Amino acid sequence: MKSAVTISLVTEAAGGPFVFWHDLEAGMRQAAELGFDAVEIFAPAPEVLNDPVIGSLLTKYKLRLAAVGTGAGWVKHKLALTSPDAAIRAKARDFIRDIVNAGGRYGAPAIIGSMQGRWADTIDKPTALKLLGESLIELGDAASKHGVPLIYEPLNRYETNLITTMADGVSYLQSLGTSNVKLLADLFHMNIEEVNVADGLRAGGAFISHVHFVDSNRRAVGSGHTDFAPIMQALRDIGYSGYFSAECFAYPDSFEAARLTIEGFRRLTK
Numbered sequence: 001m002k003s004a005v006t007i008s009l010v011t012e013a014a015g016g017p018f019v020f021w022h023d024l025e026a027g028m029r030q031a032a033e034l035g036f037d038a039v040e041i042f043a044p045a046p047e048v049l050n051d052p053v054i055g056s057l058l059t060k061y062k063l064r065l066a067a068v069g070t071g072a073g074w075v076k077h078k079l080a081l082t083s084p085d086a087a088i089r090a091k092a093r094d095f096i097r098d099i100v101n102a103g104g105r106y107g108a109p110a111i112i113g114s115m116q117g118r119w120a121d122t123i124d125k126p127t128a129l130k131l132l133g134e135s136l137i138e139l140g141d142a143a144s145k146h147g148v149p150l151i152y153e154p155l156n157r158y159e160t161n162l163i164t165t166m167a168d169g170v171s172y173l174q175s176l177g178t179s180n181v182k183l184l185a186d187l188f189h190m191n192i193e194e195v196n197v198a199d200g201l202r203a204g205g206a207f208i209s210h211v212h213f214v215d216s217n218r219r220a221v222g223s224g225h226t227d228f229a230p231i232m233q234a235l236r237d238i239g240y241s242g243y244f245s246a247e248c249f250a251y252p253d254s255f256e257a258a259r260l261t262i263e264g265f266r267r268l269t270k
């Protein structure tokens with residue numbers, strides 16, 4: 001089991017659920033000091049990830065790149081893979097493909113969360129799921145060229161109305177017939193949507209390839225009311241060996257959120 005911590009470089013996302021903010025090197029330095037294995041970067045544009053400074057800093061601080069987020073396409077440009085507008089969908093795919101390729105060179109998969117969008121009056125649910133599926137297949141194929149999966153993240157009902165549980169995520173990915181798209185289990189979303197988080201993880205099973213490691217209130221692990229023992233047991237039972245990536249608020253501040261997370265990670269994985 002491997003630890004990771006999020007770094008957001010997206011100004012518009014300020015106040016969102018990320019641990020380190022705005023300063024890539026400061027985030028990596030603190031991640032390394034605390035003993036994290038990796039960082040997960042939420043970048044404003046693919047170009048930022050293509051900057052060779054990313055590789056230099058990963059080497060300098062002996063960190064891996066766990067994953068790269070794509071949500072800036074939504075936050076900054078209102079792009080979504082299920083937009084009723086074909087031109088916007090095409091731009092969304094281009095934005096994500098560039099991030100898939102940028103992360104891929106470091107062996108890091110890209111995450112599709114808010115870029116999935118939602119169904120609405122202008123686009124019905126079956127159509128939205130069909131459009132999303134076509135993009136997931138195409139982007140999963142792009143990711144396979146780097147030997148990494150594409151990671152699809154079910155979100156809670158306030159952020160999407162497409163897929164909100166692990167079981168539905170598995171059925172959906174199976175219906176697409178692609179083998180390179182996996183699921184992200186975000187314990188915050190699961191706390192809202194699953195009947196039981198541990199059972200949800202078991203339902204996700206081998207499809208789960210990334211975990212957003214966070215407590216019930218989206219603060220660092222140990223700061224809310226999540227019972228982590230059955231969750232860790234479920235992850236062991238399904239043979240999960242990926243990252244536990246801290247996607248939580250910088251509460252009470254970034255360093256403390258990171259410190260609480262790595263302590264929780266060590267306590268729960270020993």
Ligand code: LER
Nearest residue numbers: 113153155159186247
């Ligand atoms: C992204 O990983 C996520 O969990 C979303 O809720 C971000 O808003």
Ligand code: MN
Nearest residue numbers: 153186212247
């Ligand atoms: Mn998440």
